[in-house]
Amino acid sequence: MPPEDHAPMGLRERKKRETRVALSRATIRLCVERGWDDVAVEDIAAAANVSVRTFRNYFSSKADAIAASHLERMLRIADALRVRPAAEPLWDSVLHVVQAQFAPGDASGARPSHDQRWRDGLRLMLAEPALQGEVVKANAAAEEELAKAIAERTGTDVTRDVYPKLVAAVVGAGCAVAVEHSLRTEPDAPLVPVLREIFDRIAAGLPIP
Template sequence: MEATATLRERKKEATRQALYEAVLRLALERGLDDVTVEAVADEANVSRRTFSNYFANKEDALLHGDRTRIDKLLDGLRERPRDEPPWRALTMAAAAQFDPLTSIDASWLAQLQLLRRHPSLLARQVTAQGILEQQLAAMIAERDPGHPDEPMRSRVLAATFLATLRTATTVWAEQKGPMPLGAAVRAALDRAAEAFA
């Protein structure tokens, strides 16, 4: 039974990924405004109904990559030792996610460029980032229960961490990755850490 459930989940994730890649490809070719849900479904070789089972609209499909990266970051933070100081746990979770990226991920870079050209996508991403900030703040507070500066401390740490990640990845993308992304992220987080020393 568990193997069947795992296979089903893998198939679902493969379909989500195919839809994400299809909408990204079409948006780059045609421009997001000229992409329809029907075209995305056709490109991914699924029905319009299947598309609707996974995403509410083309914008949600396009932001799937971001949600995947967010989930991976949260999972990485959960796996860190519980007694590790919050900023170090955040930094190490980010390092685990970004260090393996030795070259520019063309689809991610393309998505970043699309986000800049479409304010509606940026607004959705800001909303997702706000939810992520709340989740991170709760996880930080759990790591250090009873800290006298709560809830301010965990919220400031979460907001600073996410702003630092955004800044590092934006600068890295603008410079076309002169250094590995992991190194750029770690350098930015180390700079931000100085503010908490």
């Protein structure tokens, strides 16, 4: 199946996406720094320099805003995968784009993994029950878009073939395991090397260590 055409994002859509990202980052930063219960929508709107109404136009809740950051990262991974060299092996391409999106100082606005206060706050935030349902929804949307990019790259059909959906699910699981392992391992396990190990193992067919 030939790759689908993807028109460049229009200015209006790009601005909306940038606003979503800014609101999501502000929500994460405040919830990690202050704690879930000590952050109101008014605080987030002020931190992002927008009105509460603008926040409500984009998100239904703090949890929705936080989950949007995960979805945005996976959308960037899908976009980056589409422009990797066609001759590059699929899993080499996947590892390259995933590492780029999780690298320190990337576009996500994340703090370095060695910032212990940030890590501790992030653990608490991710354990918040209100966030779990929104993360499930974000994962489903992320896998759908990633499967489309993989189908384009591999010449498969996302509606008929299981392969692109399977790869998308494996990529999502690999990223989730890497983040969880990095946050919970003592001493610190830097995220990018963990990602590299995970995707090297996946590419090798997950042989028993």
